[in-house]
Amino acid sequence: xxxxxxxxxxxxxxxxxxxxxxxxxxxxxxxxxxxxxxxxxxxxxxxxxxxxxxxxxxxxxxxxxxxxxxxxxxxxxxxxxxxxxxxxxxxxxxxxxxxxxxxxxxxxxxxxxxxxxxxxxxxxxxxxxxxxxxxxxxxxxxxxxxxxxxxxxxxxxxxxxxxxxxxxxxxxxxxxxxxxxxxxxxxxxxxxxxxxxxxxxxxxxxxxxxxxxxxxxxxxxxxxxxxxxxxxxxxxxxxxxxxxxxxxxxxxxxxxxxxxxxxxxxxxxxxxxxxxxxxxxxxxxxxxxxxxxxxxxxxxxxxxxxxxxxxxxxxxxxxxxxxxxxxxxxxxxxxxxxxxxxxxxxxxxxxxxxxxxxxxxxxxxxxxxxxxxxxxxxxxxxxxxx
Numbered sequence: 001x002x003x004x005x006x007x008x009x010x011x012x013x014x015x016x017x018x019x020x021x022x023x024x025x026x027x028x029x030x031x032x033x034x035x036x037x038x039x040x041x042x043x044x045x046x047x048x049x050x051x052x053x054x055x056x057x058x059x060x061x062x063x064x065x066x067x068x069x070x071x072x073x074x075x076x077x078x079x080x081x082x083x084x085x086x087x088x089x090x091x092x093x094x095x096x097x098x099x100x101x102x103x104x105x106x107x108x109x110x111x112x113x114x115x116x117x118x119x120x121x122x123x124x125x126x127x128x129x130x131x132x133x134x135x136x137x138x139x140x141x142x143x144x145x146x147x148x149x150x151x152x153x154x155x156x157x158x159x160x161x162x163x164x165x166x167x168x169x170x171x172x173x174x175x176x177x178x179x180x181x182x183x184x185x186x187x188x189x190x191x192x193x194x195x196x197x198x199x200x201x202x203x204x205x206x207x208x209x210x211x212x213x214x215x216x217x218x219x220x221x222x223x224x225x226x227x228x229x230x231x232x233x234x235x236x237x238x239x240x241x242x243x244x245x246x247x248x249x250x251x252x253x254x255x256x257x258x259x260x261x262x263x264x265x266x267x268x269x270x271x272x273x274x275x276x277x278x279x280x281x282x283x284x285x286x287x288x289x290x291x292x293x294x295x296x297x298x299x300x301x302x303x304x305x306x307x308x309x310x311x312x313x314x315x316x317x318x319x320x321x322x323x324x325x326x327x328x329x330x331x332x333x334x335x336x337x338x339x340x341x342x343x344x345x346x347x348x349x350x351x352x353x354x355x356x357x358x359x360x361x362x363x364x365x366x367x368x369x370x371x372x373x374x375x376x377x378x379x380x381x382x383x384x385x386x
Contacts, residue, residue, distance in 0.1 A: 215333030
């Protein structure tokens with residue numbers, strides 16, 4: 001039970017001073033004292049402290065650190081996970097940017113964890129809504145929740161007041177106005193033809209075919225090894241288990257949904273078989289490795305293979321910027337799956353999307369574009385009425 005007592009004393013100059021002192025014992029049995037100018041201020045604090053102690057969530061101010069300190073501790077803890085291979089360094093870089101550029105720059109960074117409450121979190125969410133894009137605001141606030149969860153585990157705060165707070169965003173029909181850009185099919189045909197004639201080893205053809213027909217992420221292709229290519233048996237496929245980060249380090253794919261097997265078409269299987277006979281050895285088992293058998297950088301793929309192939313295909317001239325990048329082949333490949341009858345669940349599985357909602361948000365309009373709705377409605381009636 002917290003108690004308040006009045007204190008009166010004289011200064012050296014003989015002036016009489018009065019204050020109100022709050023005394024209580026925290027959950028660890030330690031005596032805590034706070035001094036206030038008025039009794040009403042002391043009463044407000046007494047009510048807050050007693051409520052937190054009753055709910056087992058009180059942390060004394062003397063033991064508290066700021067939100068900024070908690071964020072830095074969270075990053076240090078996450079870096080240990082990266083060093084042990086349990087998390088990816090690219091993820092750490094993202095969290096670091098969220099903290100450094102979008103958390104420490106707001107007033108909430110200076111609040112003590114013991115004083116952090118729901119209104120503070122709401123205020124931070126509203127600041128993000130006003131000063132950051134919808135997508136960035138949501139991601140930064142998610143990182144903020146993780147910082148508080150880490151602090152909760154360390155005993156720096158008694159609960160996570162941000163769990164019931166969210167960033168408000170524009171409706172999907174306002175926020176997602178951009179249509180998915182897919183290279184023209186005629187350009188895709190030219191690229192495939194140019195890649196096939198580009199070199200005798202089959203490297204370019206295999207590279208383009210896997211990006212296009214298996215719709216791999218470029219980070220997954222950079223980490224692909226011979227062991228991941230299954231050509232024997234009735235169902236040739238690619239086994240996706242790892243990716244390469246921007247520092248050319250191999251790591252596990254980011255999510256469980258990214259772990260998948262993608263079926264291979266006969267022409268891609270032929271292209272891979274040809275390249276696998278010619279590709280140099282690699283200690284890390286990299287199928288599209290650099291000259292010393294290590295992971296090739298994205299920049300080298302782009303400048304030394306992708307741009308020359310587009311030039312050979314007549315899509316660009318020397319010095320021109322490509323109208324689309326390598327990642328566009330993934331979108332094109334998925335659109336081909338949809339056009340040829342693949343279901344949303346199949347697309348989610350083969351593409352390695354985290355959820356079917358992700359699949360539908362990005363590619364949902366293609367099902368309507370490619371299917372004949374009137375023919376489907378007519379066929380549904382004829383199934384029972386004919």
